[in-house]
Amino acid sequence: MASFNTKTFIKHDDYMTPFNAWDNIKQFIPKDKVIWECFYGDGKSGNHLSTLGFNVIHKPVDFFKHNLGDIIVTNPPFSKSKIVMDRLYELDKPFILIFPSSKINTSYFRKWKDKNIQIIIPRKRIQFIKKINGVIPTNYKSMCNFDCFYYCYKMNLDKDITWLNTTTKKTTKKTTKIIFKKI
Numbered sequence: 001m002a003s004f005n006t007k008t009f010i011k012h013d014d015y016m017t018p019f020n021a022w023d024n025i026k027q028f029i030p031k032d033k034v035i036w037e038c039f040y041g042d043g044k045s046g047n048h049l050s051t052l053g054f055n056v057i058h059k060p061v062d063f064f065k066h067n068l069g070d071i072i073v074t075n076p077p078f079s080k081s082k083i084v085m086d087r088l089y090e091l092d093k094p095f096i097l098i099f100p101s102s103k104i105n106t107s108y109f110r111k112w113k114d115k116n117i118q119i120i121i122p123r124k125r126i127q128f129i130k131k132i133n134g135v136i137p138t139n140y141k142s143m144c145n146f147d148c149f150y151y152c153y154k155m156n157l158d159k160d161i162t163w164l165n166t167t168t169k170k171t172t173k174k175t176t177k178i179i180f181k182k183i
């Protein structure tokens with residue numbers, strides 16, 4: 001029977017962003033700004049953004065006590081959604097935030113209604129990388145059972161809703177199919 005419990009997601013916030021989640025939206029992030037990936041996790045998210053050519057600040061500091069960089073690009077702890085959104089409201093700086101799509105229905109999101117939040121909708125569900133005490137559990141396979149958007153603020157995107165058409169995979173193998181025609 002189908003269950004509506006997200007049993008794997010209730011205990012903690014250590015779900016790391018895979019490289020392709022940033023790769024898929026790199027065209028929307030300006031290269032001439034300093035990015036603050038403000039939730040450190042295992043540190044790899046910042047590395048991914050650096051690999052993609054961005055100038056990134058990514059260090060293990062308390063988000064609520066710092067204000068770094070020009071633009072926030074991050075995947076925050078979902079258990080702290082309300083206070084994260086409140087802090088972003090206070091900071092009033094541009095951001096791209098990976099957040100469950102359902103968050104737009106929350107009362108705390110209502111106060112953003114006149115702030116022109118823009119949304120990027122991924123082509124496929126983002127599969128986060130779970131860590132327990134810094135380690136990926138043995139035989140772990142990501143089975144995230146909810147959808148996320150990229151919530152954007154002051155990013156001046158062309159459209160308020162951008163539907164991504166493509167997604168990059170972890171590994172891409174090129175195969176060439178040769179078709180022989182009978183003549």
Ligand SMILES: C[S@@+](CC[C@H](N)C(=O)[O-])C[C@H]1O[C@@H](n2cnc3c(N)ncnc32)[C@H](O)[C@@H]1O
Pocket residue numbers: 013014015016017037038039040041042044045061062063064074075076077078080
């Ligand atoms: C969903 S994880 C994502 C980590 C990383 N941003 C990524 O995308 O891979 C969120 C992380 O935020 C960390 N965190 C929780 N509260 C924080 C705070 N006040 N300041 C900085 N990091 C915090 C948690 O430890 C958790 O590892």
